[in-house]
Structure formats: C-alpha cells, structure tokens
Amino acid sequence: xxxxxxxxxxxKSAHPASNGGLALGIGDDAAIVNxxxxxxxxxxxxxxxxxxxxxxxxxxxxxxxxxxxxxxxDIAAMGASSRWISLSLTLPDQDLVWIEKFSSSFNQLAKExxxxxxxxxxxxxxxxxxxxxxxxxxxxKSLRRSGANPGDSIYVSxxxxxxxxxxxxxxxxxxxxxxxxxxxxxxxxxxxxxxxxTTLRSIATSCIDISDGLFADLGHILKASKVGADIxxxxxxxxxxxxxxxxDKAIELALSGGDDYELCFTLPSGTPDAxxxxxESICPIYCIGTITNxxxxxxxxxxxxxxxxxxxxxxxxFS
Amino acid sequence: xxxxxxxxxxxKSAHPASNGGLALGIGDDAAIVNxxxxxxxxxxxxxxxxxxxxxxxxxxxxxxxxxxxxxxxDIAAMGASSRWISLSLTLPDQDLVWIEKFSSSFNQLAKExxxxxxxxxxxxxxxxxxxxxxxxxxxxKSLRRSGANPGDSIYVSxxxxxxxxxxxxxxxxxxxxxxxxxxxxxxxxxxxxxxxxTTLRSIATSCIDISDGLFADLGHILKASKVGADIxxxxxxxxxxxxxxxxDKAIELALSGGDDYELCFTLPSGTPDAxxxxxESICPIYCIGTITNxxxxxxxxxxxxxxxxxxxxxxxxFS
Numbered sequence: 001x002x003x004x005x006x007x008x009x010x011x012k013s014a015h016p017a018s019n020g021g022l023a024l025g026i027g028d029d030a031a032i033v034n035x036x037x038x039x040x041x042x043x044x045x046x047x048x049x050x051x052x053x054x055x056x057x058x059x060x061x062x063x064x065x066x067x068x069x070x071x072x073x074d075i076a077a078m079g080a081s082s083r084w085i086s087l088s089l090t091l092p093d094q095d096l097v098w099i100e101k102f103s104s105s106f107n108q109l110a111k112e113x114x115x116x117x118x119x120x121x122x123x124x125x126x127x128x129x130x131x132x133x134x135x136x137x138x139x140x141k142s143l144r145r146s147g148a149n150p151g152d153s154i155y156v157s158x159x160x161x162x163x164x165x166x167x168x169x170x171x172x173x174x175x176x177x178x179x180x181x182x183x184x185x186x187x188x189x190x191x192x193x194x195x196x197x198t199t200l201r202s203i204a205t206s207c208i209d210i211s212d213g214l215f216a217d218l219g220h221i222l223k224a225s226k227v228g229a230d231i232x233x234x235x236x237x238x239x240x241x242x243x244x245x246x247x248d249k250a251i252e253l254a255l256s257g258g259d260d261y262e263l264c265f266t267l268p269s270g271t272p273d274a275x276x277x278x279x280e281s282i283c284p285i286y287c288i289g290t291i292t293n294x295x296x297x298x299x300x301x302x303x304x305x306x307x308x309x310x311x312x313x314x315x316x317x318f319s
Numbered sequence: 320x321x322x323x324x325x326x327x328x329x330x331k332s333a334h335p336a337s338n339g340g341l342a343l344g345i346g347d348d349a350a351i352v353n354x355x356x357x358x359x360x361x362x363x364x365x366x367x368x369x370x371x372x373x374x375x376x377x378x379x380x381x382x383x384x385x386x387x388x389x390x391x392x393d394i395a396a397m398g399a400s401s402r403w404i405s406l407s408l409t410l411p412d413q414d415l416v417w418i419e420k421f422s423s424s425f426n427q428l429a430k431e432x433x434x435x436x437x438x439x440x441x442x443x444x445x446x447x448x449x450x451x452x453x454x455x456x457x458x459x460k461s462l463r464r465s466g467a468n469p470g471d472s473i474y475v476s477x478x479x480x481x482x483x484x485x486x487x488x489x490x491x492x493x494x495x496x497x498x499x500x501x502x503x504x505x506x507x508x509x510x511x512x513x514x515x516x517t518t519l520r521s522i523a524t525s526c527i528d529i530s531d532g533l534f535a536d537l538g539h540i541l542k543a544s545k546v547g548a549d550i551x552x553x554x555x556x557x558x559x560x561x562x563x564x565x566x567d568k569a570i571e572l573a574l575s576g577g578d579d580y581e582l583c584f585t586l587p588s589g590t591p592d593a594x595x596x597x598x599e600s601i602c603p604i605y606c607i608g609t610i611t612n613x614x615x616x617x618x619x620x621x622x623x624x625x626x627x628x629x630x631x632x633x634x635x636x637f638s
Contacts, residue, residue, distance in 0.1 A: 023359055023459075023461075024461070024463065027464075027543070028397070028463055028464050028465075028543070029363060029393040029394075029396040029397055029464070029526075029527060029528055030361045030362055030363035030393050030394060030396075030397045030399070030452075030454070030461075031361070031362045031363070032359050032360065032361055032362075032397075032456075032461050033359065033360040033362060034359055034360070034458070035354045035360055037356045040342055040351050040352065040353055041351070041352045041353070041354055041360070042349045042350070042351055043349055043350045043351075043352060043403075043405065043437060043438065043453075044348060044349035044350070044438060045405045045407055045438060045439050045440055045449075045451060046407075046440050047407040047409060047440045047442045047449065048442075049409055049442050049443065049444030049445075050444070051444070052442060052443050052444050053442070074348040074349050075348075075349060077348040077349075078347070078348055078349045078351075080349070084362075086362065086364045086451060088364055088365075088366040088449045090366060090368055090447060118362060119362065119363060119364060120364050121364055121365050121366045121449070123366045123367075123368050123371060123372070124368065124371050125368030125369070125370070125371050125445065125447060126368075126444065126445035126447075128409060128444060128445075128447060130364075130366065130407045130440070130449040132364060132405060132451045133349075134362075135349070137351075139353070140342075142342075142343070142349075142351050144343065144347055145346075145347050145348070146347075207348075208348060209348055224346070224347070
C-alpha cells in the first residue's frame with residue numbers, strides 16, 4: 001500500500017468530513033474548518049518520540065492512545081472543547097499490523113471525544129508521532145497560566161506519581177518493585193481531564209496540565225501570573241504507589257516525576273461549595289496550598305510548617 | 320539551556336504574540352487565535368525527516384527553509400493566505416549553533432510571509448521537523464482539487480525537474496553531472512507560489528501543489544474532480560537542467576521527480592487574457608493541456624499527437 005492508500009484505509013474512513021463542522025477533511029492540500037463566530041480557536045501540538053516519550057517496545061495501541069491523550073490534556077488545561085486533530089506519523093517500515101492497531105486505538109479515543117482527524121502526514125523514518133489539536137472556547141473564556149491571584153487556593157485533580165512510579169519500575173524493578181496494572185495504565189494511557197477542564201472554564205483563575213511534574217508546572221503558573229505559592233506537603237494527593245517508597249523519594253516522584261496529566265488550577269478564595277461539589281462529582285480534587293505575592297517563590301511546607309527543600313529538578317524532555 | 324529557554328531565546332522573541340491577530344502566543348498549554356468572522360481556516364501539516372526528505376548533512380538553514388516552504392506551498396495551493404505556524408522540532412542533541420542557524424532561517428522566512436509562530440514542541444530524538452500551518456480565505460473561496468471541469472485548460476507555474484535533477488546529481492554525479500547552484504537551490508529552498516495561489520483564488524477551478532511530481536499530483540486533481548486530462552509533452556515547461564539528459568529520462572524527471580513545489584491548476588476555457596497576464600506578471604505560467612471527461616485517464620501526447628507511455632511510477636514518500 002502506498003501513503004495515500006494507508007491513510008484512506010486506516011484513518012480517513014473513520015473520520016468522515018461530514019462530522020464536526022468540517023468544510024473539507026482529509027485528501028486535499030489542506031483541510032478547511034469553519035470556526036463558529038462566537039468562538040476562539042485553541043491550538044496545541046505535541047510530539048512523542050520512540051525511546052524518549054515511550055519505550056521502544058511499547059504497544060501501538062498505547063502509543064496511539066498516549067499521543068492523543070497528551071494533546072487532549074493541553075486543551076483541557078485551556079478549559080476548551082477539543083474538536084479537530086492532525087496526525088503526523090513517522091514509521092520505520094510499512095508494518096500494516098502495527099498500523100492497524102495504532103489506528104484502531106487512535107480512532108477509538110478520537111471518537112470518544114468527538115474529535116475529527118482532518119489531515120496530517122505519513123512519512124518513513126524513526127518512529128515518532130506528532131499530533132496537532134484544535135479546540136474551541138467561547139471568545140475570551142480560555143483558561144491561561146497567567147490569571148492566578150494572591151489568596152487563590154491551589155488545586156490538583158486526581159493523584160500524583162503513579163505514572164512516574166510505573167516508569168521507574170520498568171527501568172529498575174529492584175528499586176521500584178511491583179508496579180500494578182493500574183500504575184502501568186496511568187503511564188501508557190493517561191486520562192485527560194477534559195470534563196474537569198471545560199467545567200473550570202468560567203471558574204478557575206489559572207490552569208495548567210501536569211506533564212513535567214507539579215514542581216515545574218506549578219512553577220509555570222507562578223511565573224506567568226507573577227505570584228508565589230505555599231504548598232502543604234501533607235495535602236498533596238500522593239498516589240498509593242508511592243507508599244512503597246521512603247518519604248523523600250515518594251515526594252520527589254510526586255513533585256517531579258512527570259507524566260501525570262492531571263490539572264493544576266487556582267480558584268478564588270470563597271469559591272462556593274456548590275462549585276467545588278460539581279468539580280468533585282467529575283473527579284477528585286485536592287486543595288494543596290495558597291497563592292502568595294512572593295513572585296515565583298514556590299515553598300513546600302512540612303506538617304509543622306517548616307520549609308521542605310526539594311531534592312531534584314523537574315523532569316526535562318530536552319536536556 | 321532547557322527546552323523552555325531554547326524556545327524563548329531562539330523562537331519566541333522573534334514572534335511577539337501582538338503580531339498577526341493572536342490572542343495568546345507561545346508559552347501556555349496552547350495558543351489562542353481569533354479567526355475573522357468572514358473567513359474559513361485552512362490547515363495543513365508536513366513532516367520532513369532527516370535522510371528521507373533531506374540529506375543527513377543538509378545545512379540547518381536549508382532544512383528550516385524547506386520545512387516552512389513546503390507548508391506555505393500547501394496553503395498556496397488552497398488559494399489561501401498563510402497566517403500562523405506551529406513547529407515541532409526533534410533534535411538528536413542540544414547543538415546551539417545548529418539551532419541558531421535553523422531558527423534564524425525559519426524566523427526570516429516566516430517574517431517575509433507575515434507568519435507568526437504560535438507554538439509547537441521541542442523534543443530529543445532523530446532529526447525531524449513537523450510544521451503545521453494555518454491560512455485563511457474568505458468563506459467558501461478556498462481552492463480544491465475537486466473543481467476541474469472538462470474543457471478547462473491545465474496550467475503549471477514555473478518549470479519542472481530542476482530539484483529532482485539536483486537530488487539525482489547529489490546521489491550520482493556521473494549519471495547526473497554538473498547540477499548548478501540554481502538547481503541545488505530549487506531542491507533545498509523551494510519557492511512557494513504564495514502570490515500565484517492567492518491570485519488564483521477567484522479564478523481557478525482546481526489547484527494542487529506539485530510535491531510528488533506532475534504525474535501523481537495532476538492525478539489527484541483528476542480523481543477528485545472525476546475527470547481526465549490530455550497533456551501535450553511538448554508544452555511541459557522542462558527545466559533547462561533536463562537538457563543534460565536523454566529525452567525519456569528528462570520527461571521522467573519532469574513528470575515524477577517531485578520536489579518542484581510549483582502549482583498545477585485548471586482555468587475555465589475563455590479565461591480572459593487580462594487574467595492570464597496578471598498571473599504571468601507574478602511568475603511564468605504554462606498551459607500544458609486540457610481536462611477531458613475520461614474519468615481519471617491521464618494521457619500524454621507526443622508532438623504528433625501519438626500517446627506517450629510513462630516509464631516510472633510517481634515518487635512516493637512512503638513505500
């Protein structure tokens with residue numbers, strides 16, 4: 001099969017242009033999209049490289065899932081609804097069994113989120129996947145990193161550290177034993193907090209998704225908002241996995257392990273209980289601290305309110 | 320430097336969010352764009368992989384130029400005006416000299432075309448570049464592959480085969496000797512026909528850019544438009560380079576060498592001379608044949624009107 005036949009067979013048929021308000025889908029030099037007049041367009045792009053962002057022997061179903069989920073997570077962090085995606089797939093060879101598994105998983109997750117694949121590229125080369133995602137929001141309503149104010153409460157959705165534990169366990173099963181199926185799942189198939197994201201749209205003052213670890217990603221909110229934060233270590237929602245480790249190592253993984261794809265967001269003080277309950281009904285949320293006016297100063301406090309010094313730097317995709 | 324510092328230093332500073340009607344540029348989970356109400360959004364994405372789409376020892380300036388130019392060419396083929404771009408850059412190591420050269424060339428070409436870089440990704444891995452481009456067109460005015468009608472004249476902008484000759488010459492300097500500087504330039508720095516594209520917007524019945532060779536790309540127009548074509552071999556604008564070859568080889572390179580990035584388009588019979596003159600004033604255009612009602616039948620005719628049988632398949636990026 002040539003490039004066009006593969007796209008036609010494995011991708012185009014699952015994404016009819018009639019879906020999702022498309023004027024023109026896969027199969028021309030470009031796709032054509034009509035963005036509703038009262039909406040702003042929210043655009044993100046993430047690349048996953050074999051051996052860097054996933055293990056070289058990862059399953060095609062998992063690679064597909066994660067490559068789409070991490071993009072969904074970015075749009076969730078903007079409070080937007082995901083709509084259209086482009087996929088650039090670079091493959092070392094034409095393994096139709098691999099492509100079938102990849103495309104089934106990709107198309108399935110896209111369907112679950114009402115996404116339409118509008119185009120992309122298929123090239124020969126070392127395995128990597130780039131997904132570009134388009135979401136929409138009512139004009140002016142997108143969440144940003146820059147809106148946090150002193151006095152705001154800082155929240156995290158879900159628990160932190162499970163994916164990082166699974167990653168470490170696959171790398172070193174002696175130091176990090178017995179990763180559970182659920183932890184492995186968190187690493188390979190992160191669940192983007194899409195519903196939480198759109199619910200936060202008119203509520204949160206800032207939001208980010210935790211891909212590089214809470215330490216680094218909350219740091220981005222502080223920098224963009226020109227504020228600081230006091231975080232209570234005891235309030236951080238540690239994944240159960242981390243109980244297998246000594247305390248310092250557990251804190252390190254929870255704060256800088258990365259790959260959580262939970263949302264970190266700020267809510268004004270006095271946010272009504274009804275709002276918190278609505279958020280809680282979607283997924284657990286945890287208040288971990290408070291925004292301060294100490295610009296870019298991120299303080300972690302032990303239970304006795306003494307400062308705790310982080311021992312590692314955040315995870316970096318490029319170093 | 321970490322990922323964020325590299326983006327800040329080499330890319331973000333050259334693309335202020337205040338340009339191009341952006342609501343939010345580089346530096347959040349996603350960019351935010353306001354598409355004008357009377358416009359449709361035209362979206363394309365192309366990936367270039369080292370050793371596949373460019374030589375492994377290609378200059379970073381040339382790689383940057385080509386990775387952007389091929390995307391500009393897609394938007395030109397839709398008759399649209401390019402506006403916003405995202406760049407995913409995968410690099411084997413952190414070579415700041417390489418990155419500086421790449422980014423200078425990329426930012427310069429973007430500036431020349433009024434483009435703003437709105438985001439993307441920077442990852443570690445085998446060298447590859449994915450560019451996603453957004454253009455806009457007045458609603459309903461985008462050119463497509465599907466509008467050609469029997470009786471339309473078929474045109475090509477510029478001359479064909481120079482880039483393919485340069486490619487062959489770099490691979491085999493004996494069979495394909497003496498590639499000129501200009502031919503090499505056509506391969507490394509193709510000129511997207513952006514002005515021709517926007518001028519064709521309200522004139523052409525169909526359009527495509529020639530990336531895989533005239534044979535394959537005109538074939539896409541025929542398939543999408545459910546028509547055929549008679550092409551006069553003698554009217555094809557062969558690049559001067561091809562005079563170095565015997566006739567069959569020259570025709571093969573001109574028709575299926577690829578990497579031309581000229582536009583192939585159809586105009587209704589009776590298109591006024593004034594329109595043709597306007598197009599001619601931008602870049603040379605050549606009428607090479609006529610659309611027929613023989614669905615998907617692409618016939619090449621020799622000077623004596625006898626059929627000519629093409630000896631090769633079109634260039635395939637993935638096989």
